[in-house]
Amino acid sequence: MIYFQLIYEYIKIGLFSFGGGYATIPFLYHLAENYDWFTTKQLSDMIAVASITPGPVGVNVATFSGFTTGGIFGALIATGALILPSFVIVAAVAKLLAKFRENKYVQGAIYALKPAGCGLLAAVAIGLFRENVSQLWAYILFGTLFLMSIKVKKDPLIYLGLSGAIGLVLGILKIL
Numbered sequence: 001m002i003y004f005q006l007i008y009e010y011i012k013i014g015l016f017s018f019g020g021g022y023a024t025i026p027f028l029y030h031l032a033e034n035y036d037w038f039t040t041k042q043l044s045d046m047i048a049v050a051s052i053t054p055g056p057v058g059v060n061v062a063t064f065s066g067f068t069t070g071g072i073f074g075a076l077i078a079t080g081a082l083i084l085p086s087f088v089i090v091a092a093v094a095k096l097l098a099k100f101r102e103n104k105y106v107q108g109a110i111y112a113l114k115p116a117g118c119g120l121l122a123a124v125a126i127g128l129f130r131e132n133v134s135q136l137w138a139y140i141l142f143g144t145l146f147l148m149s150i151k152v153k154k155d156p157l158i159y160l161g162l163s164g165a166i167g168l169v170l171g172i173l174k175i176l
Contacts, residue, residue, distance in 0.1 A: 002070050003077050005035070010062055010081035018117050021050075021058030024082070025124040028061060037069040044131055052164050059083065141166055 013027040025047060032040045043065070050060030059079055066078025100106045129142075141163065149159050 003074065006066060006070060006074055006077045007081045009035075010066070010078045011085060013058075013062070014082040015085040017058065018113050018120075020117070020121075021056040021061070022124050023117060023120045024058035024061065025128075026120060028065065029127070031065070035069075038065055040131065042068065044128065047128065048164075048167075052160060137170060141170075 009031055013024050017023040017027055025043075028043055029040060032038055032043045038046070043061075046061050046064045046068075047057070050057045050064060053060055059082060062078045062082040063075045067075035070077065145159050145163050149156065
């Protein structure tokens with residue numbers, strides 16, 4: 001029964017999460033609130049790990065949460081169910097793309113989806129920040145790395161790795 005629920009929920013997430021992997025996160029919080037598969041704290045940890053591992057964040061979180069819920073088979077099901085709608089839609093759109101490329105309704109729909117995706121991503125960022133940042137050190141770390149990323153134009157992966165290393169050290173020291 002759990003596997004059918006995983007398929008149903010992750011197909012819904014894959015079908016309605018526009019804007020990339022981080023757009024799946026509000027749906028995953030919904031799962032954490034409505035099922036006892038994982039807690040919101042576990043989900044935050046999953047997102048943190050998925051952000052620093054190779055691959056799309058949404059797929060990584062789906063794999064991890066599926067594994068938490070139903071073991072290896074759950075991970076395979078959650079991952080497959082998440083990517084299935086995108087695969088089907090992309091295959092269908094590829095067939096029709098040449099025909100509808102200049103269609104004003106298609107262009108309007110794409111134009112309308114961009115701000116919706118940005119809004120979802122902003123809501124996720126604010127929610128993650130609120131849930132995980134509870135100490136002054138975290139605000140100082142965030143502000144410092146944010147300013148460094150603006151002033152010193154380096155690869156964002158450097159700042160991601162640096163923040164992960166600092167977070168690990170502060171977590172071990174129980175400061176953050």
